[in-house]
Amino acid sequence: MSSSSSSSSSAPAAGSRRPLCLIPGPVEMSASVLKAHSTPATAHTDPVFVEAFGQVIEKLRTVVGTETAQPFVIAGSGTLGWDQTAANLVEAGEEVLVLSNGYFGEGLADCMEAYGAQVTRLRAEIGNRQPLAQVAQALRAKKHKIVTVSQVDTSTGVLGDVKGVCDLVREHSPETLVVVDGVCATAAERLYFDAWGVDVLVTASQKALGCPPGISVVVASQRALRVLAERRTPVAAYYVSWARWQPIMQAYEARAVKYFATPCVQTIFALNTALSELLSDGMEAVFAAHERTSARVKAAVAAWGLQTVAVSGEVSATAMTAVWLPETIQASDLLPKLKARGVVAAGGILAGHAQRYFRLGHMGITATQDNGFVDIMLAAAAEALAECGHSAAAASAPAPPRRSASPPRL
Numbered sequence: 001m002s003s004s005s006s007s008s009s010s011a012p013a014a015g016s017r018r019p020l021c022l023i024p025g026p027v028e029m030s031a032s033v034l035k036a037h038s039t040p041a042t043a044h045t046d047p048v049f050v051e052a053f054g055q056v057i058e059k060l061r062t063v064v065g066t067e068t069a070q071p072f073v074i075a076g077s078g079t080l081g082w083d084q085t086a087a088n089l090v091e092a093g094e095e096v097l098v099l100s101n102g103y104f105g106e107g108l109a110d111c112m113e114a115y116g117a118q119v120t121r122l123r124a125e126i127g128n129r130q131p132l133a134q135v136a137q138a139l140r141a142k143k144h145k146i147v148t149v150s151q152v153d154t155s156t157g158v159l160g161d162v163k164g165v166c167d168l169v170r171e172h173s174p175e176t177l178v179v180v181d182g183v184c185a186t187a188a189e190r191l192y193f194d195a196w197g198v199d200v201l202v203t204a205s206q207k208a209l210g211c212p213p214g215i216s217v218v219v220a221s222q223r224a225l226r227v228l229a230e231r232r233t234p235v236a237a238y239y240v241s242w243a244r245w246q247p248i249m250q251a252y253e254a255r256a257v258k259y260f261a262t263p264c265v266q267t268i269f270a271l272n273t274a275l276s277e278l279l280s281d282g283m284e285a286v287f288a289a290h291e292r293t294s295a296r297v298k299a300a301v302a303a304w305g306l307q308t309v310a311v312s313g314e315v316s317a318t319a320m321t322a323v324w325l326p327e328t329i330q331a332s333d334l335l336p337k338l339k340a341r342g343v344v345a346a347g348g349i350l351a352g353h354a355q356r357y358f359r360l361g362h363m364g365i366t367a368t369q370d371n372g373f374v375d376i377m378l379a380a381a382a383e384a385l386a387e388c389g390h391s392a393a394a395a396s397a398p399a400p401p402r403r404s405a406s407p408p409r410l
């Protein structure tokens, strides 16, 4: 799709032994991003860096669809965004509703509790998301300061209904802040921050943004920042305090320097390049490329006679796919066979089910560039499954579900 496509891809040369990293993040990166990441030591006060940082803040607004929200670009991983959100917005005893579709929903709930929140976990059955009627009921049942939704829970490949939740909040509980975990979604799954009414989007550099790990990206609405300003108690954290970071972000955006803690200079250079690549095509084209790629992968899974963990197309992520394995195959049997064919995939991470499924990441340049990664991934998976003794023909009528008739709740 991209004008910057195959020529800037970091595809291993034919015969290269480097396997493709096709897990649901970190992801493969373009050659230009890798080059930007390997710049020599540069002061965080250098005008070249100041310009790059300013551009990153501006471009992030475009990527997520906001004009007025404040991006925070801070050294750390995606988890740091959970801490930022909880430390700044939660006061002890406040109610938080967590829509949990897997491992990462549970982690976000644990993080909220660590900052004193009273958390209600609305858990979906494995592979599904909460019916909106259930969310509406929970929102009406008591006043929640925050509702969280994982746009993609990377443990299951289930797509949260961010727009649906935003609409419900407006209708039933307009003061509740909508916090979205977009770590495995941002720049792959459609999200329109202002139009939908998102308050906080938490993401990270190493997934569909197409960068190395190392940057926690959080975008906070002006409404969320007002809630922070109106706290009764001080923020009991230092590094993650938005009051300390906002002047830094504002300074760099005004192409000036202000110091609080050293920014990760090279990763910010890389992020600036990655964001330019995304925006050169435009986000609608980026989303459409992820949708096309995902449809190919889901069709391949069906052709293998297997089922995705996500129970329907409506609740399936486009950034990744989690696939139930036949009874006879463990993830630990399959993954080395995939790697021998040049593809690093991931096993399961749901407690009690880790061996029963595997996960493929197909976000970032794997989806947006014409590099053949998806062909390599699908061919390797088909061959590795066959080497494990799986026969698509035998499985296809009907595919053996690995879920029990009434699947366990998370």
Ligand SMILES: Cc1ncc(COP(=O)(O)O)c(C=O)c1O
Pocket: 025, 077, 078, 079, 080, 104, 150, 152, 153, 154, 181, 182, 183, 184, 204
């Ligand atoms: C949905 C989701 N949230 C949060 C995280 C945590 O991010 P990190 O591992 O970068 O700290 C991940 C990591 O994969 C994730 O997939």
